[in-house]
Amino acid sequence: MAAVAGALLPGDGIVIAGKLYSGVALTLDTCLLPHESAHCSPSRAHGLSARTEEQLRNRMCEMIQSAGILLRLPQVAMATAQILFHRFFYCKSFVRHCAETVAMACLQLASKIEEEPRRARDVLNVFQHLKDAAGDRRSSPMLLDEGYVSRKSNVIKAERRVLKELGFCVHVKHPHKVIMMYLQVLECEKNSRLLQMAWNYMNDSLRTDVFLRFRAETVACACIFLSARVLQIPLPDQPPWFLLFGASEQDLIEITSCILRLYTMRCESLATLQQQVEEMRSILDAQYNASKPAGLSSATETPTAGFSPASKAASPVENQKNHESPLSRLALKNACRKIASRDGRKRLSRSDERRNARCIPSPPRRRRSRSVSSPSPGRTKSHRHRQRERERARRKPYSSRRR
Numbered sequence: 001m002a003a004v005a006g007a008l009l010p011g012d013g014i015v016i017a018g019k020l021y022s023g024v025a026l027t028l029d030t031c032l033l034p035h036e037s038a039h040c041s042p043s044r045a046h047g048l049s050a051r052t053e054e055q056l057r058n059r060m061c062e063m064i065q066s067a068g069i070l071l072r073l074p075q076v077a078m079a080t081a082q083i084l085f086h087r088f089f090y091c092k093s094f095v096r097h098c099a100e101t102v103a104m105a106c107l108q109l110a111s112k113i114e115e116e117p118r119r120a121r122d123v124l125n126v127f128q129h130l131k132d133a134a135g136d137r138r139s140s141p142m143l144l145d146e147g148y149v150s151r152k153s154n155v156i157k158a159e160r161r162v163l164k165e166l167g168f169c170v171h172v173k174h175p176h177k178v179i180m181m182y183l184q185v186l187e188c189e190k191n192s193r194l195l196q197m198a199w200n201y202m203n204d205s206l207r208t209d210v211f212l213r214f215r216a217e218t219v220a221c222a223c224i225f226l227s228a229r230v231l232q233i234p235l236p237d238q239p240p241w242f243l244l245f246g247a248s249e250q251d252l253i254e255i256t257s258c259i260l261r262l263y264t265m266r267c268e269s270l271a272t273l274q275q276q277v278e279e280m281r282s283i284l285d286a287q288y289n290a291s292k293p294a295g296l297s298s299a300t301e302t303p304t305a306g307f308s309p310a311s312k313a314a315s316p317v318e319n320q321k322n323h324e325s326p327l328s329r330l331a332l333k334n335a336c337r338k339i340a341s342r343d344g345r346k347r348l349s350r351s352d353e354r355r356n357a358r359c360i361p362s363p364p365r366r367r368r369s370r371s372v373s374s375p376s377p378g379r380t381k382s383h384r385h386r387q388r389e390r391e392r393a394r395r396k397p398y399s400s401r402r403r
Contacts, residue, residue: 019228031169033090033212042093047280048348054208056094056277057268061085061207063270067126068106071118075203080172082206084162088214091165095281098154099125099379105158120152134270172211175202175220186241188233197227201259208258214251221247222255255359302328 011156014021033310043053068078084106087353104123111118114131126143142148163170179198183189205211210219216255223241235241282375 031087031171031212032215033209035213037090038209038213041090043089043095046093046284047097048094048277050181051093051278052273055265056099056273057086057089057209058262058265058267059270059273060099063100063127063130064103065203065206067104067123069131070126071107071122072110073107073111073116074114075119076176077114077172078107079203079206080113080170081107083172084110084166084170084210086209086212087166088162091211093276094238095284097158097161099277101154101158102162103127104155105162108155109159109162109170120155123309124148124151124155126179139152160241173216175216175223176221178217179223182224182245185205185244186224186234191233193311194224194227194233197230198223201226204262205255205259208263210255210258214255217245218247218251219255220257221245222252225252226256226259235376283381 004196041053064081064085065078068075068081081103085103088106089097105125108120108123121142128142129139148279164256176199179202180189180193183191183195183198183247188194198220202219205223206220210222224235225242227233240249242249311374
């Protein structure tokens with residue numbers, strides 16, 4: 001049924017026994033970003049400029065790549081983490097979510113997906129080392145204090161949020177093998193310079209959103225196309241070679257333009273970019289507070305920027321009636337007895353004690369179980385008697401013993 005459903009369109013269905021059932025489309029084409037959504041991300045809707053968003057994506061993906069190298073992760077895991085990072089921030093905004101925390105969560109999640117898991121503490125230490133190195137500060141491991149516990153908790157929550165927003169669809173198709181296969185078809189697999197340059201362009205393209213807008217086969221064709229142009233290697237053009245692999249010239253030009261823009265773009269420092277995000281966040285918070293109704297409670301004053309839902313103002317347990325335990329009544333009765341004996345007053349009568357003891361559950365009686373192997377008193381006495389006889393016999397001289 002999965003094979004049949006995979007060939008169906010999302011709006012089609014399957015008729016079984018006269019009933020129409022909805023089909024399931026098992027394809028990665030649903031992970032591609034529509035053309036209209038690529039220019040209208042949630043970050044731009046919150047007022048962040050397109051240039052700032054592009055630079056944030058570039059710098060954070062570069063940090064993911066550097067952290068993956070220090071953690072000794074394979075290139076496939078680092079590529080998966082960068083693509084998951086791009087996917088998440090086309091669902092959510094940079095203004096409402098910390099880019100660094102999401103980057104750490106994506107890297108840890110990708111290490112689990114590619115079966116190369118890393119500890120959360122190692123990921124936190126590596127990102128802290130990269131920040132210290134960028135700021136020319138002395139690098140040292142993070143202390144196990146409240147700040148570390150809070151950051152680790154935020155990373156774990158961010159990882160769950162990434163899975164939730166992506167609908168647990170974290171499969172990524174990489175063009176690493178595709179480049180090798182296409183160069184073999186073009187009989188250029190022995191050209192190591194062409195292969196290495198196409199590989200490098202493909203790794204650099206992970207900092208952009210081309211993997212969200214085009215298929216992996218099209219990105220592989222664009223990397224080969226750009227490498228062949230730089231090295232001036234002729235490729236078949238009658239008909240064009242990329243038509244054989246289902247790519248169009250317009251898509252190749254757009255992908256190569258995105259890749260080349262990385263090398264000419266003047267990127268600002270990460271601290272400057274984060275400051276711009278904080279300014280936009282403060283502006284949004286001010287607008288929200290200005291449009292807030294007058295009777296809104298303090299618990300919902302600002303929209304939640306974290307990864308966990310806001311806690312309720314009162315717990316339902318507080319509204320429940322507190323039942324007095326029998327132990328508290330017993331302690332009260334003992335205290336009354338002590339006070340009465342101290343002041344010389346008359347102690348509680350037996351009837352009062354019985355009446356107060358009715359509500360106190362008495363402990364169950366412990367019965368002493370007699371094991372089957374335990375000897376009876378008579379047998380024990382005879383055993384001791386025989387033991388004393390043996391002791392007397394040992395003390396007698398050898399000549400007086402019975403033979």
